[in-house]
Amino acid sequence: MQISGISITGSLFLIIGIIMYKGLPYISWEMISQSPKGGFYIGKGGGIFNAILGSLYLAGLSTVLATLIGIPIALYLNMYIKQGSFLEKSSKLLFDVLFGIPSIVYGAIAFSIMVWLGIRASLLGGVITITLLTIPIVVRTIDELLLTVPVDLKNVTKSLGATTWETAKVLIKYIKPGIFTAILLAFGRAIGDVAGVLLTTGFSDNLPKYIDEPAATLPLAIFFQLSSPIPEVQGRAYASALVLTLIILIIVICTHILASKQKKHKI
């Protein structure tokens, strides 16, 4: 049993260790701070700044959208609707199920809608796909948080004559650190997703400027560079993977700190 536990935890360190070991020799300031120059994909100068920026835009925009859509839904499911009703239960179940639908399916359907409407691959298409992907995460996480709010708090607020909407605002204040956790979770999922953006966002060597243009994303940059036969370019893929790992680790650490804060906050 101990061995199985060790091998599972060990696999985590193995993954991060190998990416660090392979990526560190190739990483440089030039890699992070410049966009690709001519001949970048045959091993000449430039960096992956376009992909980093594209990923941040994409994940940032879709997380904002998903939060704006997800929080009201979670509040509605917990405050307005009759608890234990069929609609409440079945929508929560449905969000759980949607959480498990792979991004390639979202990507495929978004792609065919875009073809149908005559829109080409663009940052906007990616944002819409990833928003759909992250809404269930936001809804379910915030829903779980709302369940931890003491019933007394809700009752006291209501007994003072507050409307449901005003009570909801009080509850939001109560679960604030948790909301940041949900946002970070959604952001982490959004920035790491490949299959959804592969079909909808396209790829570009330029810095993303307009929302209706294709944009590079970090996971796709890793994916493309890794399939190149040139060692220099492959090395860049390792370095890009290292950058993505660092971003993810920062997100996870922030989530962890916020989560423990939330625990202390509770009595």
Next chain:
Amino acid sequence: MKFRLVKDLIAKYLSKSLLILSLSVVVLIVIGLAMKSSPLLDNVNLFHILTEKNWSPQKGNFGFLPFIMGTLWVTLISLVIAVPLCILASTYLVEYASDRLRISVLPLMNVLAAIPPVLYGVWGVLFVVPLISDWIAPIFNINITGYSVLAGGIVLAVMIFPIMISIMVEVLHTIPKELKAASLSLGATKWETIQKVILRKARPGIIAAVVLAVSRAFGETVAVLMVCGNIPKVPQSLFDAGYPIPALIANNFGEMMSIPLYDAALMFAALLLFVIIFGFNLISRIILNRLEEHA
């Protein structure tokens, strides 16, 4: 005074419409995929598509069997590796480990869950594939590149560790202490108690966790695509290359427009994936919700 009530009403209907809109996405996906894949189903019957071995879109042959088998192979391999490991590890965490160990290990599972698929893919290319070609295959006297269903299975196994562990740990926590105490007081050893009482009681939850993990494995695209070899043939052994359904969609989407029925076939693949995963998720979520209510 009135204004506050109006605001409440606005908030109510706004959030309700958001809920309905986002849930209708499911309906939209199903209708969209079904409509798009109907040209294929009009031309060839369903049974034929699912059992035909030959995949050559240029000639109008759309056999999905290689892809279905590819998906099944990698999923089964990952389950064979991950299920026993996860059951043992989670019982260890719940029954034997100290609180300190438990508190420090579970966040690590969250890290593992947060790692994006493409990084698993990079790890697979850098570590698992060479491991297979240089160390595992020579044992059986086979000479291969390492890009195989086995590599896909190993990478997938690591990817489904976190989801299985976190659900199994939760399930094991719901088992009443009295049951354990009763078994121990009757003179059973701890291992006997785990084997005959705890794991038996936890069986539905464990099954739900496995089903959830299976649906995750079914839909995983990029990590598997990077290590699987992607040859549209039915794999015959662990060391053969495979071509799972999600990889098929991802690899061919750009070029499908020029060949008739190709897009319908890919949409059919997406529909297949959606229906299977939706069903699996639904079943396991219902089991888990029941367990939670009883606990």
